[in-house]
Amino acid sequence: EWGEEVFAGVGVSWTFFDFGRSSSRGAAFVAEADRLRALRAGMEDSLRAVSRVESRRLRRALGEVEDARANV
Incomplete structure (x- = not known):
């Protein structure tokens, strides 16, 4: 839900977002968001x-x- 808000104008795909969530860098990104x-x-x-x-x-x-x- 929040991913759509944060990334709406940036062009980040949900595939990248979901993949990123599983990595440590992705987790840090999610925490920062x-x-x-x-x-x-x-x-x-x-x-x-x-x-x-x-x-x-x-x-x-x-x-x-x-x-x-x-x-x-």
């Missing part, structure tokens, strides 16, 4: 968290501007 996938997932989670915080800040600032306009 797993590590990079986990890293990407962590980065996406961080971006979502930052996005939520920024969204709250913007809503709060917009509310303050609207309050200031109402008091003018």
Whole structure:
């Protein structure tokens, strides 16, 4: 499943991928791909968290501007 994600644009065939999995170099390659996938997932989670915080800040600032306009 993840192989398709990682190798989609690279042109690596599944035959090579399956063969590589059985060698020690192939196993290291698979482990590195797993590590990079986990890293990407962590980065996406961080971006979502930052996005939520920024969204709250913007809503709060917009509310303050609207309050200031109402008091003018």
